[in-house]
Amino acid sequence: MHAGNGQLHQNEKSRQLQRRLYLAAKKCRNRRFHALFDRIFRPDVLWRAWEEVKANGGSAGVDGVSLEEVERQGVALFLEAIAGDLKAGRYKPQPVLRVYIPKPDGRQRPLGIPTVRDRVVQQACRIVIEPIFEANFQDHSFGFRPKRSAAQAVRAVDKVLLRGWWVVDADIQGYFDAIDHDLLLTLVKRRVSDRRVLKLLDQWLKAGVMEEGQWRATDLGSPQGGVISPLMANIYLHVLDMYWTKQYSELGTLCRYADDFVVVCRSKPDAERALESIRQIMEKLKLTLHPTKTRLVDLGREGFEFLGFHFHKRTDRRTGKLLPYFWPGQKAMKTVRSKIRQLTGYSRKRVPMAKIVNDLNLVIRGWRNYFSVGNSTKQLKALDHYAWLRIHRSFLARQGNRGDTLRARFPAWHVCCGVEHFYQPGICGKGFERSRRTDNR
Numbered sequence: 001m002h003a004g005n006g007q008l009h010q011n012e013k014s015r016q017l018q019r020r021l022y023l024a025a026k027k028c029r030n031r032r033f034h035a036l037f038d039r040i041f042r043p044d045v046l047w048r049a050w051e052e053v054k055a056n057g058g059s060a061g062v063d064g065v066s067l068e069e070v071e072r073q074g075v076a077l078f079l080e081a082i083a084g085d086l087k088a089g090r091y092k093p094q095p096v097l098r099v100y101i102p103k104p105d106g107r108q109r110p111l112g113i114p115t116v117r118d119r120v121v122q123q124a125c126r127i128v129i130e131p132i133f134e135a136n137f138q139d140h141s142f143g144f145r146p147k148r149s150a151a152q153a154v155r156a157v158d159k160v161l162l163r164g165w166w167v168v169d170a171d172i173q174g175y176f177d178a179i180d181h182d183l184l185l186t187l188v189k190r191r192v193s194d195r196r197v198l199k200l201l202d203q204w205l206k207a208g209v210m211e212e213g214q215w216r217a218t219d220l221g222s223p224q225g226g227v228i229s230p231l232m233a234n235i236y237l238h239v240l241d242m243y244w245t246k247q248y249s250e251l252g253t254l255c256r257y258a259d260d261f262v263v264v265c266r267s268k269p270d271a272e273r274a275l276e277s278i279r280q281i282m283e284k285l286k287l288t289l290h291p292t293k294t295r296l297v298d299l300g301r302e303g304f305e306f307l308g309f310h311f312h313k314r315t316d317r318r319t320g321k322l323l324p325y326f327w328p329g330q331k332a333m334k335t336v337r338s339k340i341r342q343l344t345g346y347s348r349k350r351v352p353m354a355k356i357v358n359d360l361n362l363v364i365r366g367w368r369n370y371f372s373v374g375n376s377t378k379q380l381k382a383l384d385h386y387a388w389l390r391i392h393r394s395f396l397a398r399q400g401n402r403g404d405t406l407r408a409r410f411p412a413w414h415v416c417c418g419v420e421h422f423y424q425p426g427i428c429g430k431g432f433e434r435s436r437r438t439d440n441r
Contacts, residue, residue: 010044017045018131025135025191032189033132037196040124041083049123050075053116053227061115062097062210070116082121089196093118093203096223098211110177112209112223122227125200130231132191137234138241143258144230150307151373153257154326157264157306160253161299161313161324164264166271168252169304170278171293175259176229177221179236180286181205184222187235204228233258240281248277255306262306271296299324308332309374326374333379336367337386344390356394360387 017039025031039045053067060066070078085091096112114122130146137145142153161167172178185202192198204226208217222229237259244254244263251274252265263278265271275296282289297304300322303312310329313322343359364387368380 011048013044014048022131025132032193034193036128036194039128041086045124046079049120053119053123061113062094063115093207095208095210098209112225114226119227140254141256157255160264165299166265166268167297167304168263168275169295169297171290172259173288173290176224179222184236243281305329327376328371328379339363340390344394
């Protein structure tokens with residue numbers, strides 16, 4: 001109990017540090033901070049960094065040391081060793097382990113896994129420097145920031161679409177692989193002058209990747225999967241945010257979530273000028289817009305997708321006006337159906353039915369919670385139907401020729417509102433009711 005209270009006190013100390021740094025940065029937007037490195041290996045900061053890295057989970061890096069292995073050997077000793085290496089200047093990051101995860105379109109997305117040790121140091125560095133940059137970040141930036149979410153970004157787009165009729169649907173080609181290291185560090189130096197912190201960031205950017213046992217240098221980019229990468233990505237695209245706020249805001253409203261952003265405009269000429277302005281800003285950042293995925297959208301005729309949602313204008317039955325609606329896009333539906341197929345496939349025929357249902361709950365409940373902010377009733381019902389068919393098919397495959405049915409065998413189990421309830425009748429309906437309320441504009 002006392003240890004727990006002590007840990008809470010440690011976490012509060014690190015949050016007080018963050019508040020002080022944020023207020024100091026907010027008070028003077030051009031101030032450069034020079035005494036930051038020693039705070040990275042403060043015990044309270046390192047302990048909080050460890051807790052957050054552990055909460056995020058993840059695999060071992062190139063050294064093969066997992067989170068469980070660190071706990072077996074002792075977290076206190078692990079953090080003391082990190083602090084000693086940082087103080088003595090011995091710390092040197094290891095290469096990032098390159099793995100690939102499948103995308104809905106069949107392609108593969110590269111993901112970088114730093115070692116647990118490097119993840120802890122990156123998280124500690126982020127705890128210290130993030131408040132300084134948060135003081136400058138713009139309100140229309142929502143991605144990977146404290147107290148901000150994709151749901152807020154989606155609602156912001158929905159709000160501005162009430163008066164917007166043209167949208168610049170932008171896509172940066174290979175963003176995380178195209179970030180220029182020198183330019184990124186120059187942007188960081190606008191707020192951080194501590195040479196040891198800058199050296200840390202430079203080491204992480206240039207640590208390289210290990211793929212199939214071969215080391216490869218990284219002259220450009222910030223590996224997706226690194227703890228510090230989202231903050232670096234936001235610092236880089238903060239240039240776009242500032243240019244837009246100061247010079248181009250009259251053309252339309254920018255809504256950005258990391259490298260995914262749209263600009264909602266009132267007319268086609270404004271949208272065309274907005275797109276050209278974005279191209280010019282991208283040139284300054286040494287980035288390129290995707291030639292086929294970047295487009296102008298006429299909302300009177302078509303829709304667009306943003307953060308998994310499809311946005312479209314439809315005629316309101318009560319007022320007769322065209323109003324914006326949004327619901328899960330085709331890619332999102334395809335992805336969740338694929339996961340349901342995997343969980344109910346033939347390869348899991350020996351898995352107990354209760355286990356399959358619980359696994360489905362984790363997937364569908366998370367999917368429903370994310371998409372329940374939109375006008376998603378139709379898609380939720382379709383997902384219910386699909387999940388029921390897959391579970392029913394899986395159940396019948398186990399029964400052979402017995403002619404049994406799922407409802408006859410498990411009468412207390414039914415599927416509703418995007419969540420399967422196993423022996424828990426009478427608790428359904430929340431998802432659909434929430435969606436209906438958002439539909440009634």
